[in-house]
Every structure is written in structure tokens, then in C-alpha cells.
Amino acid sequence: MSLTIAVTGMNATDNPGPGVAVIRAIRDACPDCTIVGLAYETLDPGNYMPGVADHAYLLPYPSVGVAALSERLLAIHALTPIDVLIPTLDAELPIWVRLQDFLADRGIATFLPDADTLALRNKDRLHELADLGVSVPDSVVLTDPTNIPKIADELGYPCVVKGRFYDAYVAQTAHDVAHWFHKLANAWGLPVIIQKFVPGTEFDVVCVGDGEGGLIGSVAMRKMQLTDKGKAWGGVTVRDRKLDAFVRDTIAALSWRGPCELEVMRGDDGGLYLIEINPRFPAWVYLSAGAGRNLPWAAVELALGRPVAPMPPAPAGVMFLRHSLDQILPLSDFEALTVRGEIHRAPVPEPAAAPSPPAPVATTATLTTFPTEFPA
Amino acid sequence: MLDHLALSESGFLFDARTGLTYTLSRTGTFLLRSLIDGADAETLPERLVASYDVEPLVARRDIEQFLFRLSDIGVLRKDDSDEEVTA
Amino acid sequence: MSRLPKDPVVTRLPYEPPTIIAHKNGLANKFGGQSARRSLPRIEGVPVAELVERFGSPLFVFSEHTLRRTYREVHRAFSLRYPKVQLAWSYKTNYLDAVCRVFHDEGAWAEVVSEVEYDMARRNGVPGSQILFNGPYKPEPALRVAIEEGAHIHIDHHDELYTVEKIAKELGRKLPVTLRINMDTGIQPRWDRFGFNFDNGEALTAIRRLHTGGHLVLEGLHAHIGTFMLDPQAYARGTAKLAELALAAKRDTGVAVKTIDLGGGLPSRATLHGQYGPGADSKPPVDDYAEAITGALLAAGFPQDELPTLLLESGRALVDEAGFMIASVVANKRLANGTRAVIVDAGVNVLFTSFWYRHDVLPAEDHGGMLEEAVVYGPLCMNIDVVRPSVLLPPLEAGDAVVFRPVGAYNVTQSMQFIRLRPAIVMIGENKQVDLIRRSEHLDDLKGPELLPERLRP
Numbered sequence: 079m080s081l082t083i084a085v086t087g088m089n090a091t092d093n094p095g096p097g098v099a100v101i102r103a104i105r106d107a108c109p110d111c112t113i114v115g116l117a118y119e120t121l122d123p124g125n126y127m128p129g130v131a132d133h134a135y136l137l138p139y140p141s142v143g144v145a146a147l148s149e150r151l152l153a154i155h156a157l158t159p160i161d162v163l164i165p166t167l168d169a170e171l172p173i174w175v176r177l178q179d180f181l182a183d184r185g186i187a188t189f190l191p192d193a194d195t196l197a198l199r200n201k202d203r204l205h206e207l208a209d210l211g212v213s214v215p216d217s218v219v220l221t222d223p224t225n226i227p228k229i230a231d232e233l234g235y236p237c238v239v240k241g242r243f244y245d246a247y248v249a250q251t252a253h254d255v256a257h258w259f260h261k262l263a264n265a266w267g268l269p270v271i272i273q274k275f276v277p278g279t280e281f282d283v284v285c286v287g288d289g290e291g292g293l294i295g296s297v298a299m300r301k302m303q304l305t306d307k308g309k310a311w312g313g314v315t316v317r318d319r320k321l322d323a324f325v326r327d328t329i330a331a332l333s334w335r336g337p338c339e340l341e342v343m344r345g346d347d348g349g350l351y352l353i354e355i356n357p358r359f360p361a362w363v364y365l366s367a368g369a370g371r372n373l374p375w376a377a378v379e380l381a382l383g384r385p386v387a388p389m390p391p392a393p394a395g396v397m398f399l400r401h402s403l404d405q406i407l408p409l410s411d412f413e414a415l416t417v418r419g420e421i422h423r424a425p426v427p428e429p430a431a432a433p434s435p436p437a438p439v440a441t442t443a444t445l446t447t448f449p450t451e452f453p454a
Numbered sequence: 455m456l457d458h459l460a461l462s463e464s465g466f467l468f469d470a471r472t473g474l475t476y477t478l479s480r481t482g483t484f485l486l487r488s489l490i491d492g493a494d495a496e497t498l499p500e501r502l503v504a505s506y507d508v509e510p511l512v513a514r515r516d517i518e519q520f521l522f523r524l525s526d527i528g529v530l531r532k533d534d535s536d537e538e539v540t541a
Numbered sequence: 542m543s544r545l546p547k548d549p550v551v552t553r554l555p556y557e558p559p560t561i562i563a564h565k566n567g568l569a570n571k572f573g574g575q576s577a578r579r580s581l582p583r584i585e586g587v588p589v590a591e592l593v594e595r596f597g598s599p600l601f602v603f604s605e606h607t608l609r610r611t612y613r614e615v616h617r618a619f620s621l622r623y624p625k626v627q628l629a630w631s632y633k634t635n636y637l638d639a640v641c642r643v644f645h646d647e648g649a650w651a652e653v654v655s656e657v658e659y660d661m662a663r664r665n666g667v668p669g670s671q672i673l674f675n676g677p678y679k680p681e682p683a684l685r686v687a688i689e690e691g692a693h694i695h696i697d698h699h700d701e702l703y704t705v706e707k708i709a710k711e712l713g714r715k716l717p718v719t720l721r722i723n724m725d726t727g728i729q730p731r732w733d734r735f736g737f738n739f740d741n742g743e744a745l746t747a748i749r750r751l752h753t754g755g756h757l758v759l760e761g762l763h764a765h766i767g768t769f770m771l772d773p774q775a776y777a778r779g780t781a782k783l784a785e786l787a788l789a790a791k792r793d794t795g796v797a798v799k800t801i802d803l804g805g806g807l808p809s810r811a812t813l814h815g816q817y818g819p820g821a822d823s824k825p826p827v828d829d830y831a832e833a834i835t836g837a838l839l840a841a842g843f844p845q846d847e848l849p850t851l852l853l854e855s856g857r858a859l860v861d862e863a864g865f866m867i868a869s870v871v872a873n874k875r876l877a878n879g880t881r882a883v884i885v886d887a888g889v890n891v892l893f894t895s896f897w898y899r900h901d902v903l904p905a906e907d908h909g910g911m912l913e914e915a916v917v918y919g920p921l922c923m924n925i926d927v928v929r930p931s932v933l934l935p936p937l938e939a940g941d942a943v944v945f946r947p948v949g950a951y952n953v954t955q956s957m958q959f960i961r962l963r964p965a966i967v968m969i970g971e972n973k974q975v976d977l978i979r980r981s982e983h984l985d986d987l988k989g990p991e992l993l994p995e996r997l998r999p
Contacts, residue, residue, distance in 0.1 A: 143819035221727055413466040416564060417477060475564045479911040482559035508556035520559040523875060527563060
């Protein structure tokens with residue numbers, strides 16, 4: 079029986095969500111799988127790309143809360159029964175993590191960390207990882223600007239001033255810290271995190287952990303080209319035994335379950351430091367399939383409870399370059415997603431009910447189908 | 455002629471002149487479809503009451519506001535002139 | 542009614558108003574705001590329509606069942622984890638006698654912050670020994686009455702400390718007192734305007750001073766670390782500091798503190814403006830707060846026979862979800878920029894908390910039709926009268942009822958007769974019996990206390 083796999087994050091924009099990359103990797107491993115793309119915006123390009131999603135659905139924004147999101151997912155599940163769900167966006171993860179058991183009871187498998195582990199990767203708690211033996215840059219958590227003068231003694235300058243959810247700035251002086259503190263506190267709320275500046279080279283590592291301390295596989299990448307938002311637009315796999323060991327130890331310390339991306343700094347002092355954990359696949363995860371370590375497919379198999387053997391380290395020198403492309407699409411696809419919240423490119427499986435028919439309109443007026451051509 | 459408007463039965467409206475898209479309620483779809491098909495705006499209340507379960511007074515009030523809104527957002531403005539269809 | 546078929550022979554389609562919604566970039570998601578249509582036809586099993594018919598609109602409704610259930614949940618969460626727990630109902634959250642008496646019936650003491658509230662509690666049959674008297678201003682006569690009746694005096698500042706000391710001297714007996722403490726618990730804004738500061742040593746100095754004065758005995762320590770606190774760990778830090786202070790006081794004075802009072806500040810399921818997602822999702826369960834507070838107390842190192850009683854002064858967390866406001870649609874409007882507006886008959890003069898919460902707004906009945914974002918205005922001829930800046934609602938007709946929730950905390954106490962008089966309030970009992978607990982106001986209720994100078998009379 080063919081599997082149906084639902085993936086979120088269809089926003090393949092200039093600051094892309096990982097959904098399309100995850101789907102491409104799954105398609106490589108499982109050409110027969112049915113793919114359900116779950117999007118939060120009608121204009122997410124992944125909804126319209128050929129060969130990506132067999133069925134595209136809109137979800138309500140995660141801000142509507144647990145009840146409304148799960149209700150919508152179950153409605154989709156009734157139409158196209160989902161075997162595995164791979165969520166890929168930060169904002170939605172806390173909700174799916176909370177719903178793991180609820181989804182499992184309804185036949186939707188996931189492979190995610192528990193809520194406590196997920197909370198541990200919050201930026202204001204990253205320093206707690208030091209207690210678990212993970213090397214992180216020294217940091218202080220600031221709730222009050224009157225403590226800024228202490229930074230000179232505790233961390234020294236320069237330092238990195240980080241917002242609670244997003245944004246990071248390098249500060250050279252207490253004056254800089256005060257400036258960014260107020261800016262970040264206004265944007266993201268308190269606390270603001272001050273991290274010791276580690277000069278060196280950054281590597282990004284995509285991993286899947288088995289939840290019992292084991293690492294199923296990882297692929298490390300160095301960015302070669304950046305967008306103006308600092309996202310990878312091109313990169314190459316690297317291989318380094320010390321980095322491999324660091325990644326293995328970090329996943330073990332956290333007993334991380336499911337996909338994640340580690341941002342690791344190799345300091346000019348030769349030490350490795352964990353800068354951040356993103357609790358989901360990165361947008362560049364297709365590189366893992368390209369390097370022969372198909373981590374999205376591994377996550378699907380683990381979600382289904384199948385045994386997956388740990389993968390050997392990925393080869394170095396596999397390169398990717400992202401490109402952009404203008405897709406021509408029928409306006410009726412946009413209409414379908416806008417009005418009905420769904421596009422179907424494959425038959426809706428039996429015996430599930432057909433998609434909700436268009437609302438009845440009185441028949442006294444002439445109804446025409448949507449025209450494909452308009453007057454010039 | 456409102457030939458710049460493409461209205462599907464799902465209530466999805468595309469304005470070819472501006473490139474904007476809209477969603478209409480079922481009755482909104484019914485009324486705009488009637489206009490596109492050449493109905494006189496004066497006849498709309500009668501048509502609405504014949505097809506939908508609504509009192510004439512309410513129908514008249516709602517249609518008046520609906521037409522004002524259509525005109526306000528510019529969908530009744532024709533392609534090649536500033537002429538408008540009014541109630 | 543417009544929705545009833547006029548002629549049953551001809552089947553006509555169900556009506557909804559004709560509307561058109563422009564697709565804005567990023568807002569074209571029909572599931573964006575919510576996925577399912579929601580309505581609230583009944584409150585505790587009683588039809589909203591029936592409540593409006595009997596008592597008018599707008600109408601505050603309190604559920605006795607929810608009051609009792611919530612109280613028991615909070616009490617159980619703490620008493621399961623700690624042997625000595627006492628809740629005190631925070632009067633300022635809701636003055637209604639019927640509400641207060643439900644909590645006292647469940648075993649709550651009273652926490653009051655003025656002589657007026659003190660008298661309310663006494664009228665509700667609460668003995669002085671079960672009243673915690675808080676606040677920065679307790680007039681001396683009020684202090685004397687409270688001391689006479691055995692109330693627990695929570696001292697806020699040095700001036701009050703001297704006043705109470707003076708009273709003790711006059712009475713010729715040692716008076717037990719509680720000190721209010723403020724501290725850094727890692728949250729912003731830091732509440733340091735009430736009480737004595739822990740971090741700079743002011744609190745311990747005050748305790749030593751109180752002890753050497755010889756007229757007062759330190760009975761308890763009290764802190765109220767903030768309001769709508771979404772981080773239970775802030776309570777753990779606050780509790781640890783209070784416990785540390787209590788042990789230092791014992792070391793310095795030999796007197797063991799009998800009570801540790803963590804105040805209130807627990808959140809309800811209300812949603813703050815600017816909060817991501819519904820409040821119900823981000824509000825940690827009360828067990829997390831109980832765990833944080835009792836865990837810190839048990840770990841503090843009190844000798845087993847000197848474990849202090851844990852006092853809590855809950856208000857919002859006990860009452861908010863038990864309160865509903867039924868309002869009726871007055872008119873529908875379209876603003877100049879195309880925004881849909883719905884005017885209802887309950888405004889910010891009775892839904893004061895609209896200024897900081899996104900109250901849930903549910904139609905009592907959903908007649909179908911396209912959902913559309915709307916701004917919900919109150920009936921006041923005042924620009925600030927916005928009860929919900931933006932919410933997805935189905936088409937509503939004038940006269941349709943909508944329900945706001947949760948509104949049990951602070952709205953009744955902070956409501957005012959501004960432009961409109963205040964509405965009736967009912968309580969639905971455990972047996973679904975509905976009782977009027979406050980009638981709607983008359984002009985005399987507003988004008989009664991006024992006096993007209995002779996020269997202005999006709």
C-alpha cells in the first residue's frame with residue numbers, strides 16, 4: 079500500500095520554508111508515495127509546483143491555536159488519509175509537539191522531540207546545554223538594562239546581542255548593547271540574550287536523532303553563497319571527524335528525537351561551539367539526499383516505527399546551488415486554493431467523501447464556468 | 455458590459471482590468487452574475503427575493519449597500535472609461 | 542423574521558447578505574483566522590436567547606459551576622503538593638456578593654486592599670482572622686478596626702510600620718504583622734513599588750528593626766511578583782527568595798515565620814493583545830505554578846515543624862472564565878476603507894478589559910454565510926469604544942446576540958456609568974437555576990448621591 083506523507087512549509091520563497099526540499103527528498107526515496115502539501119498562505123509557491131504536492135491544502139495560521147489547527151488537519155485527514163506528518167516551521171512546532179499523541183491515536187505518525195526538549199533549544203535557555211556537557215558560548219540572559227555594565231567582566235567585548243526569537247547583532251561596547259537591547263526587547267520581548275562573540279567559521283549540520291541518544295545521520299555544510307538575509311543560497315558538504323563527534327555528542331546529550339539543524343561555530347581557537355538548534359529540517363535539506371544520506375526519508379521511516387540503521391558520515395564535496403524560476407500556473411489553481419482551500423492533482427482516495435462542492439448558487443442566473451481567456 | 459469581470463460559480467472574481475481577485479458570498483455571486491449577464495440593477499431585489507429566502511425590505515437594503523461597495527472598490531468601473539453601473 | 546420562508550410552497554435558498562472580500566497579499570487564506578465556525582447558543586446549558594429575553598441585553602452572566610470547579614482545581618493543585626495551603630479570594634477582582642460568597646463557601650479567606658473592601662468581606666460573614674489586609678494606603682482608623690478584629694496586616698512601607706507600632710504600643714500588646722516584599726524574579730516589568738526590597742537588603746533591615754522595636758512580631762512574608770504571569774519559574778524564584786528571607790529572619794531574630802504569601806498574578810485563559818495564539822494555549826496549567834511554588838518551599842530548608850503555611854491571593858485565575866457578557870448587535874456598518882464594523886450594545890464602560898485582552902466573541906447563533914473580519918464597536922459615542930479590533934464573524938443582523946468571554950475578572954469592579962448605565966448580572970446555579978444577582982441600574986443609582994445647591998434649584 080502506498081504511503082501518504084504530509085509536509086508543511088510550502089513557502090519556497092526567497093527566505094524559503096523547508097517543505098519543497100523535504101518533499102523532493104521523499105520523492106527520491108519513494109516515487110509511489112502520495113504527498114500532501116500543507117501551506118499557510120495561498121501564494122506559497124510550493125502549492126503550485128509540478129511534481130511536488132499531489133494534494134495542496136491550506137491550514138489556519140498556527141496563531142489560531144491547538145484546537146483549530148488540529149480540527150483542520152483532521153478534516154484534511156478525512157479527505158486524504160495521512161500516514162506521516164513532517165512539520166518544518168518553527169512557529170508551528172510547539173503545537174504539533176503537543177499534538178503528537180492525539181495525532182498518533184488518529185493514525186498520523188510523527189517523529190518529533192517532546193515539549194521539554196523542544197523548550198531547551200529556546201535561545202534564552204541555550205546556556206543550560208552547558209550543564210549537559212554541550213559546548214556553547216558563554217552567555218548571560220538580560221531582563222534589565224541596568225545589568226549591562228556587568229557584561230564587560232562576565233563576557234568581554236565584542237559580544238553578540240540576540241533577540242528572544244530572532245535577530246542577532248554584534249556589539250563592541252556597552253553603548254551598542256544598550257542600543258540593541260532596547261531594539262530587540264521592543265521587537266521580541268524580554269529577555270535579551272548576550273552571547274560571547276566567537277570568531278571563526280560557521281557550519282550548518284542537518285541531523286536526525288533517534289530519541290534515545292543515537293544519531294541516525296547527519297550532513298554538514300558550509301555556506302558558499304548567502305542571500306541578503308544570511309540564508310544559504312549555495313553550499314558544499316564538509317567532512318570533519320571532530321565536527322562529527324561534536325554533532326554525535328550534542329544529539330546524545332539532548333536525546334534529540336527527529337530532525338534538527340545545528341549551527342556550529344569552529345572558533346579560531348580550534349574549539350567547536352553550538353550557536354543554535356533549529357528543531358526541524360533546514361531549507362537546504364535536499365543536499366542530504368544529494369549526498370546519499372536521505373534524512374527526510376529516514377524521518378518518515380522512523381515515524382512509522384521502522385528500524386533505520388545509523389548512516390555513515392556523508393561524503394565531502396557535494397555542492398548545491400539554489401535557483402529561482404518563474405512558474406506559469408492556471409488562475410483556477412489559485413482560485414481553488416483561495417476559495418476551497420485545496421488543490422487536487424491526484425484522485426481523492428476512496429471511500430473518503432469528495433471535496434466539498436462549491437456552495438449552491440440560485441439557478442435563475444446563467445452560470446458560466448471560469449473563462450480561461452479574457453478580453454484583451 | 456462588465457466583460458472585464460470573470461466570476462466563477464465558486465464566488466471567485468478576477469478583475470482583468472486591475473488584476474485583483476476577490477471572493478463573494480453566494481448571494482453576492484448571484485447578484486454580480488446577474489449584472490454581468492446584463493440585468494438591470496433595478497430588478498435585482500426582485501430576483502434576489504425570488505431565489506433566496508429574504509424579505510424584500512432586507513433584500514433592498516442589502517443590495518443597496520452591496521452595489522455601493524462594488525462601486526466603491528472599483529469593480530463596476532468599466533475597462534475603457536470611467537463610466538459606472540449604478541443602482 | 543427575514544429568515545422564515547414566506548411561502549412554504551416555493552423552496553428558496555437560505556439567505557446570507559451579499560458581500561465581496563478583496564484578496565490581500567498574505568490575507569487570502571480562508572482558513573487564516575480560524576478553521577471552523579463557532580457559536581455559543583447556550584451558557585451552562587441555558588439558551589442565550591432565553592437569558593436575553595428574561596433579563597435584557599447587555600447582560601453579565603456568571604457560572605456558579607465554573608466558579609466552584611476553578612476554585613477546587615487551584616486548591617487541589619497546591620494542596621496535593623504541600624501540607625498547609627490557604628487561598629484568599631482577591632476582592633478587587635470582583636465585588637459581587639454572590640461571587641464572593643461562592644468562594645467563601647468553598648473555603649476561601651478574603652484578601653482586601655482598602656477599608657471599603659474590608660467592610661465588604663465582613664458583611665459577607667468573613668471573620669477578621671480570615672482577612673488579609675493589603676495595600677499601600679490603610680487609613681489609621683481602618684487599621685485599628687482590622688487589628689481589633691484580628692485581621693492579618695500586610696505592611697507596605699516604613700510609615701505604615703511606624704503607625705502599626707504606635708497602635709501596638711497604645712494597646713499594650715505585641716501585634717503579629719506580615720511584611721510585603723518586592724524583588725527581582727527575572728520578569729519585566731519588575732514590581733518594586735509595593736513593599737520592602739529583598740535584593741538590596743531593605744527587607745531584612747526592616748525585619749530586624751521590627752524585631753528590636755519590641756512591639757511587633759513578624760508573622761508572615763508576602764510578595765506579589767506581577768500580573769498575568771505566564772512563566773511559573775518566576776514564582777519559583779520569588780518563593781525561593783521569600784524562603785531565604787524567612788530563614789534569615791529566623792537566624793537573626795529567632796522568630797520563625799508562620800506564613801509565606803505568594804500573592805496572585807496567575808493568568809486566566811484570556812488572550813492578551815499582541816499575544817501569539819489563543820491565551821488558552823499559552824497559559825501553563827495551574828499545576829506548573831503549584832509545582833514551582835511548593836517545590837521551592839519544600840526545597841528551602843525549613844525545619845519540618847516550622848514549615849510555613851502557604852497563602853495565595855487569587856483573583857483572575859478563579860473568576861475570569863466563569864464570567865460571560867451577552868451583548869446584542871445594534872447595527873452593521875462599512876467603514877470608509879471598506880472594513881466591516883459591527884456595533885453591539887456593550888461597550889468599554891462595562892468591558893474595560895477589552896483594552897488589554899482580545900476577548901473571544903462568539904455569535905449565539907450562526908446563520909451561515911461568509912465569515913469576514915470585523916471591528917466590534919461598543920455603543921458609546923466615543924472613539925475609544927472598541928471592544929474587539931478585529932475578529933472573524935459570520936454575517937449578523939441587528940438584534941443577534943453575541944457572547945464575550947472570559948470576562949469574569951475586573952470588568953464588574955471597573956465598570957462605570959459612562960454614557961450608559963450598567964447592565965443586570967445573573968448567576969447560573971449548579972442546577973441551571975438563573976438568579977438575578979444585580980439588577981440593571983436606574984438613573985437614581987447614578988444621581989442619588991448628588992446634591993443641588995439651593996441657588997440652582999428652580
